[in-house]
Amino acid sequence: MRRRELLAMGMAATVMAQTRGSRASSAVPQMPLPMPTPFPPETTGRFEGLVRELNSPGAILTVTDHGHTAFQSWGRASLSFAVPVTVDTLFDLGPAGRHMTAACVLQLADDNRIDIQQPVGLYVPQVPTEWAGRSIQSLLTHTSGLPDYLDALPDLSRAPGPETVRQVAGGLPPRFDAGTAWAPSNTDDLLLGWLVEAVTKLRFGDFLSARIFGPANVRSGLADDGELIIWNKAEPYEPSTRSPGNYGKFIHAPLIHGGAPYTGGGGILFSVNDIASWDRAWDRGQRESPTLSARAVTPTLLATGRTIPYGYGWHLGQTRGMPYHLRAGSLPGYSAVILRLPAAGLSVTACANVSGVGDALRHMAWVAAEIHTAGCTPLTLAPIAADSVDKRLASILECGVAGQPDTRSIAPEIQAVLTLPSARREVLPALKPPISLTPIEEYAVPQGRMRRYRVVSPTGMDSLLAGFDGDDRLYWLQAH
Numbered sequence: 143m144r145r146r147e148l149l150a151m152g153m154a155a156t157v158m159a160q161t162r163g164s165r166a167s168s169a170v171p172q173m174p175l176p177m178p179t180p181f182p183p184e185t186t187g188r189f190e191g192l193v194r195e196l197n198s199p200g201a202i203l204t205v206t207d208h209g210h211t212a213f214q215s216w217g218r219a220s221l222s223f224a225v226p227v228t229v230d231t232l233f234d235l236g237p238a239g240r241h242m243t244a245a246c247v248l249q250l251a252d253d254n255r256i257d258i259q260q261p262v263g264l265y266v267p268q269v270p271t272e273w274a275g276r277s278i279q280s281l282l283t284h285t286s287g288l289p290d291y292l293d294a295l296p297d298l299s300r301a302p303g304p305e306t307v308r309q310v311a312g313g314l315p316p317r318f319d320a321g322t323a324w325a326p327s328n329t330d331d332l333l334l335g336w337l338v339e340a341v342t343k344l345r346f347g348d349f350l351s352a353r354i355f356g357p358a359n360v361r362s363g364l365a366d367d368g369e370l371i372i373w374n375k376a377e378p379y380e381p382s383t384r385s386p387g388n389y390g391k392f393i394h395a396p397l398i399h400g401g402a403p404y405t406g407g408g409g410i411l412f413s414v415n416d417i418a419s420w421d422r423a424w425d426r427g428q429r430e431s432p433t434l435s436a437r438a439v440t441p442t443l444l445a446t447g448r449t450i451p452y453g454y455g456w457h458l459g460q461t462r463g464m465p466y467h468l469r470a471g472s473l474p475g476y477s478a479v480i481l482r483l484p485a486a487g488l489s490v491t492a493c494a495n496v497s498g499v500g501d502a503l504r505h506m507a508w509v510a511a512e513i514h515t516a517g518c519t520p521l522t523l524a525p526i527a528a529d530s531v532d533k534r535l536a537s538i539l540e541c542g543v544a545g546q547p548d549t550r551s552i553a554p555e556i557q558a559v560l561t562l563p564s565a566r567r568e569v570l571p572a573l574k575p576p577i578s579l580t581p582i583e584e585y586a587v588p589q590g591r592m593r594r595y596r597v598v599s600p601t602g603m604d605s606l607l608a609g610f611d612g613d614d615r616l617y618w619l620q621a622h
Contacts, residue, residue, distance in 0.1 A: 178204070178229050178414050181214040185513060189214065192509065196502050198477075198494035199379050199392055200227040203506060204417050205514050206489040211418040219376040219495065221392065232375040233493035234366045234409035237471025238478040238500075241438065241455030242410055243331060244282050245354050246338045246346070248437065248454070255341055258282065262333050266340045268304070270312030273333065280320050281330040282454045283442040287322070288329040289314035290564055304336065317565050321445040323558035324452060324618075325565035350410075358423035363416040366409035368397035375411060376495040378475020395475030395497060409473060412493075421489045424482075439467055441587075446554060448589050448611060450618055459607055459622050460585055461520040461594070468622060470500040470507075481507040486518040501604060501621060508605075520594055520605065523582040531593065531614050532579055538616060539597075540575040553617035571621055574600040590617065 180186075181203075193201060193216050200217035215227040235242075250256045256265055262281060263274025273288055280286040291311035317325060335346045342349050347365030355363050362374070378395035412420075439456055441449040451458040456467040464486070470479035477499040481490040490510050492503040512519040538547040549557055559565040576599065583594040590611045597604045609618030 178211040178213050178418070181212055186214050188513060189506065189509070192502070192506050196494060196499055196506070197381070197391070198496040198499055200231070200376055201492070201494040202227055202231065202233065202414060203492045203510055204414050204490065205510050206418050206421045207514065208487045209418055209422055211414065213414045221377070221379070227376065229414040230362070230374045232362060232372065232411040232413050233478060233495060234378070234473065234476040235412055235478045235480070235493070236409050236473035236476050238469045238480050239410035239412075240331070240469060242350065242354065243334050244454040246350055247278065247282065247334055249353050250338065250341055256337070262337055266333065266336050268308065269333065269336070270308055272316060273312070273329070276320055278334075278337065281334050283324070283452060284326045284330055285321050285324050285442060285444065286327065286330055287316045287318040287320050288327050289317055290327045291329045291332060293564055307332065317562050318558040319445070323444070323555045324442070324450050325559050325562075325568050359419040360416045361419070363410060363412045363420070366411050372411065374413065376476075379495055380475065380497045392496065409476065412491075417489070417491050439465070444555060448555065448617060449587065450555070451587075451592070451607070451609070457620055457622065459592070461583060462518065462523075463585075464518065468504070470504040472498050472500045477503055479503040479507050481511060483511060483518055486511070486515045488515060488518070501602075504621070505603075520583055526581050526584060528581065529593070531610050531616075532581055535595070535608055535616060536577050536579050539571070539573050539577050551615055553611050553615040555617040556619070569619060571604070571606065571619065572601075573597065573604075592618075594622065
């Protein structure tokens with residue numbers, strides 16, 4: 143389980159246009175969306191094996207196609223009370239909701255209340271000097287190089303106040319110079335939340351509900367709070383190592399302190415009923431403000447001159463010549479993934495109320511997209527010709543999160559974080575050897591190329607997207 147992803151969220155700039163449009167034309171009614179409908183039985187049957195392998199108390203999978211949402215739910219929202227998962231069940235999106243925090247930030251930029259190119263310290267008082275100079279843009283793209291404050295404050299049951307964070311974590315050294323590499327840091331998200339609160343004088347969750355969810359007609363979505371009793375919220379669980387009992391495979395996950403979600407890095411609760419409204423807001427933003435919308439899914443330019451396939455909270459890629467936007471992750475008690483394929487008009491969301499199954503949910507999302515629109519995913523791609531970089535990549539992966547790979551095969555963008563355990567886990571997936579890589583797709587990017595692999599190891603099957611520079615050094619690697 144990746145607990146330090148607890149306080150992570152980011153950006154949905156396209157929804158910003160929805161909120162701006164609603165201010166300008168609030169009298170224009172929105173057509174009601176079709177009610178979500180269950181998957182047909184023949185489709186449901188194709189997921190039964192994947193759901194068993196998921197090993198979660200409950201799960202839900204949705205596919206939205208141009209405003210119409212189909213779904214399937216499995217298992218229990220509460221094991222203690224045998225409550226089933228339904229369209230009303232709220233799941234915490236965790237890191238998959240990163241794009242929503244940055245939606246708040248870009249709303250302020252759209253209102254000319256902030257400039258994202260300026261340092262965050264210009265708007266947020268009394269932040270540590272090293273942090274104050276990082277631009278808002280670098281926080282949104284996770285290129286700030288700031289240390290992760292959870293390295294110094296690992297107790298997830300308490301929400302650290304600003305003074306505690308400043309005193310305990312403010313002296314941690316930076317991971318790297320701003321703009322030279324990429325590594326998610328919960329400090330980035332914390333500062334974005336503080337930014338929203340400092341500028342608006344509102345709690346982060348209140349601003350999110352009023353200015354993002356309200357205009358988007360998201361009715362049950364809200365910021366999570368582990369201390370409150372929230373109607374229809376799925377209970378959070380973790381895999382258990384104890385002796386089996388009535389439900390011996392699981393234990394309750396630690397509660398997330400009520401203050402954490404309101405500082406910009408906590409979870410967002412969503413149900414099936416919210417997904418179609420959110421997707422419509424996204425699509426409307428694409429039409430009404432294409433320039434603003436593009437910020438969400440524009441690759442980030444680093445100081446090295448290369449771009450990385452990461453926007454504001456979205457991992458970016460393409461398959462079969464078509465772009466897609468992806469985010470998956472886990473926090474204590476929940477896992478989630480959001481996959482968008484704009485050219486196919488599809489959006490897939492998968493959620494579970496157990497930690498550590500983000501990779502499995504990502505595979506389910508790709509399978510759902512392939513079933514719905516055959517040929518729009520990489521799942522059925524045939525192998526392509528082998529390349530000299532394939533063996534070097536396998537060697538790097540077999541070093542895992544502790545070994546020392548041959549740095550001659552690694553570009554500065556990844557070398558910058560190899561000596562930092564918490565950051566290294568974000569840029570080098572942990573796979574057990576022996577590792578089998580099968581290249582299935584390649585496409586050109588500025589100053590390099592992206593190469594997609596099917597991966598088989600004792601850890602399981604996965605898909606990786608690797609970026610190589612002009613000298614065939616690895617500068618990007620993420621599960622896709």
